[in-house]
Amino acid sequence: MTRHTIDDLLAIMARLRDPERGCPWDVQQDFASIAAYTIEEAYEVADAIDRRDWSDLRDELGDLLLQVVFHAQMAREQGLFDFADVAHAISAKMRRRHPHVFGDVRYADLGEQMRAWEDIKTAERAGKGESADDSALAGISAGLPEWKRALKLQQRAADTGFEWTDPQPVLAKLAEEVDEVRAEFANGADPARLEDEIGDVLFVMVNLARHAGVDFSQALRHANAKFERRFRYMEQLAAADGGAFGDRTLAEQQQLWQRAKTSERKP
DSSP states (O other), X not given: OOOOOHXXXXXXXXXXXXXXXXXXXXXXXXXXXXXXHHHHHHHHHHHHHHHTXXXXXXXXXXXXXXXXXXXXXXXXXXXXXXXXXXXHHHHHHHHHHOHHHHSSOOOSSHHHHHHHHHHHHHHHHHHTTXXXXXXXXXXXXXXXXXXXXXXXXXXXXXXTTOOOSSHHHHHHHHHHHHHHHHHHHHTTOOHHHHHHHHHHHHHHHHHHHHHHTOOHHHHXXXXXXXXXXXXHHHHHHHHHHSSOGGGSOHHHHHHHHHHHHHHHHOO
């Protein structure tokens, strides 16, 4: 069996994008239309890892690689860059950011290495002619998922000493923010104010996860999976008792929810 290579994949994408012989859907795409798929594929890679499904991980990594190839092909068509330029750029970046591996630099500990990493990134931004920004928060991408950006903002702030030393003050802050959400509902639930206050709750939740050493995204994936598992089991229970889950009263649905929870606690 012939094993395909990255060159084969590049050729496949070039053919798919061929205006005369390619796939109409692929030909119609642009950077903006493909961006959402790129993000989706990255999350599916994380999901496969979370499920420890290594065969699926192989396939999902392929799907993610296809997204890189897709973007590179569109860029090549516009004379911007090509896949070789992408590979060169990331290779050069990795060597530049790891002078302790590819050079003679030595760091005393991981903390010193991470500080040097940020210094190198700052120098890279200056080399690109980006406007000087002396803030500790400089360079945090606005394109990150908002929970991830919140985490990076908090980590950068912590590096300056702006940090609670243990989770207890974070829990107190969370309770304070939840109380403010309650107050907004009591005062008429103004949408703009609720958005602001709920945003504060979510920001503190990211901070709490950080203090606990918990990956916020993974924790939410686990919560989603747990809810889906229990909901599907409730549907099965309702069907076994006769009738659809949606036809039950809320009180009856809540009883099924308790049964679903209890079933998970059984050895």
